[in-house]
Amino acid sequence: GGWCACERCARLAPSDQGLLVCNAVADALAPDVRLFHLAYHDTLPPPESVRPAPGVSAEFAPRERCYAHPLDDPACVTNRPYRQAFEHHLERFAGRVHVFEYYGDAILFGGCAVPLVDVCGRDLEYYRRAGARGVSCLTFGRYSLWAHGANIEAFARASFRPAEAPAARTAHCVRRFGAAAGPMTRYLTALETLMARVVTYGDVKLPPARDATRATLDDALAAAPEVRRLLRDAAATARASASVAAEEPLLDYTLATLAALRQWAAAAAGARDEAAAEHAATALGDAIRHVASVPVEVKGSWGAYDLEIANAFYVASLRARRAAGG
Numbered sequence: 405g406g407w408c409a410c411e412r413c414a415r416l417a418p419s420d421q422g423l424l425v426c427n428a429v430a431d432a433l434a435p436d437v438r439l440f441h442l443a444y445h446d447t448l449p450p451p452e453s454v455r456p457a458p459g460v461s462a463e464f465a466p467r468e469r470c471y472a473h474p475l476d477d478p479a480c481v482t483n484r485p486y487r488q489a490f491e492h493h494l495e496r497f498a499g500r501v502h503v504f505e506y507y508g509d510a511i512l513f514g515g516c517a518v519p520l521v522d523v524c525g526r527d528l529e530y531y532r533r534a535g536a537r538g539v540s541c542l543t544f545g546r547y548s549l550w551a552h553g554a555n556i557e558a559f560a561r562a563s564f565r566p567a568e569a570p571a572a573r574t575a576h577c578v579r580r581f582g583a584a585a586g587p588m589t590r591y592l593t594a595l596e597t598l599m600a601r602v603v604t605y606g607d608v609k610l611p612p613a614r615d616a617t618r619a620t621l622d623d624a625l626a627a628a629p630e631v632r633r634l635l636r637d638a639a640a641t642a643r644a645s646a647s648v649a650a651e652e653p654l655l656d657y658t659l660a661t662l663a664a665l666r667q668w669a670a671a672a673a674g675a676r677d678e679a680a681a682e683h684a685a686t687a688l689g690d691a692i693r694h695v696a697s698v699p700v701e702v703k704g705s706w707g708a709y710d711l712e713i714a715n716a717f718y719v720a721s722l723r724a725r726r727a728a729g730g
């Protein structure tokens with residue numbers, strides 16, 4: 405973000421500067437107007453010196469958290485500061501905190517198939533227990549129903565009764581895949597385990613250039629043949645619908661993306677291999693060819709147009725990172 409560096413503001417953290425603006429707007433509006441201070445990126449840490457006006461709530465948007473573990477999982481080192489930030493917001497805003505979640509975010513997950521039923525259910529249970537006033541979930545129309553459909557179902561169920569999230573996998577599969585619901589449920593469960601290795605560091609297509617990233621991507625890809633076999637079983641079901649067939653290009657795209665990211669992580673970590681890193685960036689760009697033939701009724705306008713734009717951004721980011729030596 406662009407933060408003020410004037411004499412008065414220089415000592416204020418971004419969260420305090422953001423809240424100052426919110427308070428000023430609240431002051432100018434009618435007292436019953438509800439206003440949200442964004443706790444997002446730079447402003448994720450709670451404000452330190454500025455107190456929220458009574459009509460100002462916080463919108464907590466932990467986009468770069470780890471999605472392999474629930475937000476309150478004490479064993480997840482990545483999520484610990486996010487949980488702390490969330491609970492500090494509850495204190496500073498006297499409970500006026502809403503959560504903005506990303507279980508259907510095709511940009512964060514790079515358009516890959518990412519089922520997150522368990523984490524979604526456990527998060528919502530935690531958010532409720534901790535006292536969040538509301539939770540919303542970013543979606544990208546039909547693309548999210550395709551790549552994250554079970555999560556949308558889990559979110560809808562868990563926003564009423566968190567304990568009902570696990571049933572979302574089956575409910576989603578019965579509705580979308582009809583006769584193939586059983587094998588599709590097994591497929592999505594296995595895919596959820598595979599992708600949990602990947603969704604730990606924020607934007608899927610911006611992996612940290614570390615050897616550990618390459619190793620986790622290796623592990624994820626080692627599970628790919630079994631996941632692929634489960635999808636073939638589902639496709640072989642008598643009366644399997646066109647929706648089942650549409651899952652195969654999505655899995656091809658997802659695995660091609662992971663393979664390119666694995667290549668990039670291997671090339672960028674340690675002794676850098678420039679040619680291999682460039683090759684990986686090109687492979688990441690090429691991966692979207694798997695989605696090209698999928699009907700727009702399945703992938704939506706986001707899959708038809710926006711995915712290509714978003715992907716080009718990530719390919720350029722990886723190339724720029726290489727040039728910057730990061």
Ligand SMILES: [Zn+2]
Nearest residue numbers: 408409410413
């Ligand atoms: Zn200033």
Ligand SMILES: [Zn+2]
Nearest residue numbers: 470472473480
């Ligand atoms: Zn984690």
